Amino acid sequence: MSLFNQASLVVTPNGYKAGKLYSIKPTSGAGDFDVVRATGATRVNASGLIETVANNVPRLDYTGGGCPSILVEPQRTNLVLRSEEFDNASWEKISSTITANTTISPDGTQNADTLVITSGGYLLNEISGYSAVSGQSITISIFAKNQTTNFLAFGGATISGTDVYNIQDYSNGWYRHTVTRTFTSTSVGIIQFIIFNPVGTHIIWGAQVEEGAYATSYIPTVASAVTRNRDGIIKTGISSLIGQTEGTIFLDVKNTFDDSTLLLHIDDGTNDNRIILGSLATGANYFVIKSGIVESNEAGGTLPNKGRRKLALAYKDNDFAFYANGQQINLDASGLVPNTSVIRFAQNASNEVVEGGAFYNSIALLPTRLSNAELESLTTL
Numbered sequence: 001m002s003l004f005n006q007a008s009l010v011v012t013p014n015g016y017k018a019g020k021l022y023s024i025k026p027t028s029g030a031g032d033f034d035v036v037r038a039t040g041a042t043r044v045n046a047s048g049l050i051e052t053v054a055n056n057v058p059r060l061d062y063t064g065g066g067c068p069s070i071l072v073e074p075q076r077t078n079l080v081l082r083s084e085e086f087d088n089a090s091w092e093k094i095s096s097t098i099t100a101n102t103t104i105s106p107d108g109t110q111n112a113d114t115l116v117i118t119s120g121g122y123l124l125n126e127i128s129g130y131s132a133v134s135g136q137s138i139t140i141s142i143f144a145k146n147q148t149t150n151f152l153a154f155g156g157a158t159i160s161g162t163d164v165y166n167i168q169d170y171s172n173g174w175y176r177h178t179v180t181r182t183f184t185s186t187s188v189g190i191i192q193f194i195i196f197n198p199v200g201t202h203i204i205w206g207a208q209v210e211e212g213a214y215a216t217s218y219i220p221t222v223a224s225a226v227t228r229n230r231d232g233i234i235k236t237g238i239s240s241l242i243g244q245t246e247g248t249i250f251l252d253v254k255n256t257f258d259d260s261t262l263l264l265h266i267d268d269g270t271n272d273n274r275i276i277l278g279s280l281a282t283g284a285n286y287f288v289i290k291s292g293i294v295e296s297n298e299a300g301g302t303l304p305n306k307g308r309r310k311l312a313l314a315y316k317d318n319d320f321a322f323y324a325n326g327q328q329i330n331l332d333a334s335g336l337v338p339n340t341s342v343i344r345f346a347q348n349a350s351n352e353v354v355e356g357g358a359f360y361n362s363i364a365l366l367p368t369r370l371s372n373a374e375l376e377s378l379t380t381l
Contacts, residue, residue, distance in 0.1 A: 003250065003364060003366070003378065004025065004364075006366050006368065007025055007364045007365060007366050008025075008026075008240075008241045008242075008243075008365050008366065008367050009023060009025060009026070009031045009238070009241045009242075009363070009364065009365040010023060010024050010025040010031075010362070010363070010364045011023045011024070011031070011033065011070075011360075011362065011363045011364075012024055012361070012362045012363075013060045013067070013068040013069055013070050013360075013361070016035070016057070016058045016060065017057075018035075018054060018055070018056045018057050019034060019035055019036070019056045020032055020033070020034065020035060020058075021033040021035050021058045021070065021233060026241075030238065030240075030241065031235065031238065031241060032235070033233050033234060033235045033343075033345075034232075034233070034234050034235065034236075035056050035057070035058045035231070035232065035233050036056055036232035036233075036234070037055060037056055037057075037228075037229045037230065037231050037232060038055055038056070038229050039055060039227065039228050039229045040052045040053060040054055040055060040228075041053060041059060041073075041217060041219075041228050041229075041231070042059075042217045042218050042219070042220075042228075043059040043060065043061040043062075043071055043217065044061050044062050044063045045062060046062050046068070047108070048062065048065065048171055048172070049106065049107055049108040050106045050107045050206075050217075050218055051107060051108075052220075058070060058231070058233065059071040059072075059217075059231065061217075061359060063359070065171075067361075069254060069359030069360055069361050070233070070345075070359065070360040070361075071217065071231070071357070071358075071359055071360075072231045072233060072345045072346050072357060072358055072359075072360060073216050073217060073228075073230065073231055073357035074212075074216075074230045074346075074357060075227065075228065075229050075230040076210045076211070076212060076216045076219065076227070076228055077210060077211070077219070077225055077226065077227040077228075078208045078209060078210055078219035078220070078221050078225060078226050078228075079127050079130075079191075079209040079210065079211075079225050080125055080127065080140075080193055080207050080208060080209040080221065080225075081125070081221055081222070081223060081224065081225070082125075082221065082222065082223075083206060083207045083208060083219075083220050083221040083222075084105075084111055084112075084113075084205055084206060084207075084220060085100070085222075086098045086100070086113045086115065086123065086204060086207075087099075087100040087113065090125055091123055091124065091125050092123070092124040092125070092126075093121075093123055094120075094121050094122050094123075094124065095117065095118045095119065095120050095121025095122070096115060096116060096117045096118065096121040096122060096123050097115075097116045098113050098114070098115055098123070099113060099114040099116075100113050101113065102114045102203070103145075103203045105143070105174075105205040105206070106143050106170055106172075106174050106205065106206065106218075111205065112143075112203050112204065112205040113203070113204055113205065114201060114202070114203055115195065115201070115202045115203070115204050116200070116201050116202075117195075117196070117197075117198070117199050117200060117202070118199060119199055121196070121199070122194050122195060122196035123194070123195040123196075124192060124193065124194050124195075125192075125193040125207070126190050126191070126192050126193070127190065127191040127193075127209060128190050129188060129190075130159065130188065130189060130190065130191045131187075131188050132159045132161075132183040132185070132186060132187055132188070132189065133183060133186050134183050134184060134185050134186045135182065135183065136182070136183055136211070137161075137180050137181060137182045137183070137211070137212060137213040138180070138181055138183075138191065138209065138210070138211050138212070139178055139179070139180040139181075139208075139209075139210055139211075139212055139213065139214060139215050140152065140154065140178065140179050140191075140193050140207075140208065140209045141176055141177060141178040141179075141206075141207070141208045141215040142176070142177055142195065142204055142205070142206060142207045142208070143170065143174050143175070143176050143177075143204065143205045143206040143218075144174070144175060144176075144177055144195075144202055144203065144204045144205075145173045145174060145175070145202065145203040145204075146175065146177075146202045146203075151177050151195065151196075151197060151198075151202075152165075152177040152178070152179050152193075152194070152195055153179060153194045153195075153196060153197075154179055154181050154191065154192060154193075154194070159181075159183060159185070159187055159189040159190070159191065160183070160184050160185055161181040161182050161183040161184050161185075162181065162182050162184065163179050163180065163181050164179070164180045164182075165177075165178070165179050166178045166179075166180075166215075176206075176215065178214070178215045180213055180214065180215075182213070191209060193207065193209055206218050206220070213257065213259050214256070214257040214259065214357075216228075216357055230346075230347075231345070231346075232345075232347065232351075233344070233345040233346075234342065234343070234344045234345070234347075235342065235343045236269070236341065236342045237341060237342075238341060238342070238343065239339070239340065239341035241365060241367075242266060242340050242341065242343075242365055242367075243315075243337075243365070243366065243367040243368065243369075244337070244339055244340070245316070245317070245337055246315060246316035246317075246337065246367070246368060246369040247314075247315060247337075247365060247366055247367050247368065247369060248312060248313065248314045248315070248365070248366040248368065248369060248370045248375070249264065249266070249275065249277060249311075249312065249313045249315075249363075249364075249365060249366075250310075250311070250312045250362070250363065250364040250365075250366070250378060250379075251263060251264055251277055251309075251310070251311045251312075251360075251362075251363055252308070252309075252310050252311075252360075252361040252362045252363075253308070253309055253311070253358050253359065253360050253361060254307065254308045254309070254358060254359040254361065255279060255305065255306050255307060255309060255358055256306060256357050256358060256359065257305075257306065257357060259281050260278070260279070260280045260281050261278055261279050261280075261346070261357075261358060262276060262278045262346055262347065262348065263277050263278050263279065263311075263345075263346060263358060264276065264277040264278075264343065264344070264345065264346075264363065265343070265344040265346075265347060265348050265349070266340045266342065266343050266344075267338075267340055267341075267342050267344070267348070267349045268338065268339055268340050268341055268342065268349075269341065269342055269349060270349050271290070271348055271349045271350060272290065272292060272293075273290060273291055273292065273338035273339055273340060274288065274289075274290050274338060274340065274348070274349065275287070275288070275289055275290075275313070275315070275338065275340060276288035276348075277311050277313060279303075279309060280299060281305060282302070282305075283301075283302040283303045283304060283305050284299045284300055284301055284302060284303075285299065285300070285301050285303065285309065285311060285322070285324040285329055286298060286299035286300075287313050287320075287322050287330070289315065289320065289335050289336075289337070289338065290338060291335070291336040291337065291338040292338075294335070294336065296320075296332060296334070296335045298320075298322060298329075298330040298332055299329075299330075300329045300330055301324050301327050301329040303324060303325060308325075308361075308381065309324055309325060310324070310325055310326075310378070310379040310380070310381060311323070311324050311379065312324075312370070312375045312378050312379050314369040314370050314371075314372075314375055315337055315369060316337065316369045317335070317336050317337055318333055318334055318335060318336075319333060319369065320332040320333075320335060321369075321372050321375055323372075323375040323376055323378070323379045324379060325379055325380070325381055326376055326377075326379050326380035326381065327379075328372065328375075328376065331372075343363075343365075345360065346358065
């Protein structure tokens with residue numbers, strides 16, 4: 001019998017409207033999720049272009065091509081002004097020039113600019129009075145038709161830190177360059193967004209400065225900073241679809257960052273009774289079972305920090321098994337199954353979000369505990 005036939009709930013990137021993400025099973029509407037995000041947000045559409053979707057619309061994202069995924073991200077703010085207007089006075093040009101709107105950008109519009117840098121030149125945007133906290137991070141990013149490493153840099157010696165560079169291919173010759181600085185002191189200073197190397201002609205678009213250890217989806221700005229709210233995807237009142245005494249939870253998801261992430265939270269409206277699936281910055285995967293005051297936390301296995309994960313947790317009183325990408329992560333012969341009625345993407349019952357973002361390919365609930373052999377087969381990539 002197939003996973004679909006056994007499942008009581010199946011959610012994939014399929015039908016949706018503002019405020020709703022439809023389940024493909026059941027078809028009665030009993031498994032449809034509520035979607036709340038009080039701002040617009042960008043996604044990569046089926047044509048490979050970055051576009052903005054309206055408030056409360058789930059983001060079916062086609063990053064990398066192929067089938068879509070459900071993009072879920074925490075709240076972020078783009079602090080840099082005039083993110084697409086490099087000819088504006090907000091951007092200081094030193095031995096460099098900008099010609100506006102010369103090229104088709106990643107959003108399909110002719111609004112990307114040409115930057116020419118001569119010897120010793122750079123393009124600069126400053127954020128003054130920034131309060132840095134030791135151990136926290138900030139990430140700057142920009143889209144460019146340039147593969148050169150160290151093309152983008154932080155400046156401002158008043159806020160020291162350790163930098164990590166990354167380049168992501170966005171197709172059609174576009175790359176997203178990012179630099180993440182983790183602060184090594186607590187101080188107030190200036191964040192300098194600098195494009196400085198190499199000498200020559202470059203096409204640029206979509207600058208972003210955000211607090212966090214990785215770059216999230218693009219947030220356009222004009223005259224002020226802009227905040228994109230987090231994606232809230234929740235379904236309440238579905239105790240009948242969740243196995244209360246035994247069951248299996250399956251999750252196919254792609255991590256996009258090197259950080260700890262709560263991926264799925266199943267609870268009773270509180271944090272006292274819950275089942276959690278997640279992954280850690282170390283590459284480990286974890287599950288949490290809490291029934292009343294007794295909590296069991298299980299973590300293990302090592303996978304690449306970023307990439308696709310197929311997770312499955314089978315549960316029954318004193319009989320738990322957890323698999324990831326075909327590997328047995330944990331077996332536990334103690335613990336009670338909590339009564340639950342709510343499913344949440346990437347947040348707990350207190351609406352707290354564990355930092356992270358992910359692309360969800362599918363979620364399924366089964367009212368029976370699958371065998372360990374079935375879990376291994378189900379999670380094998």
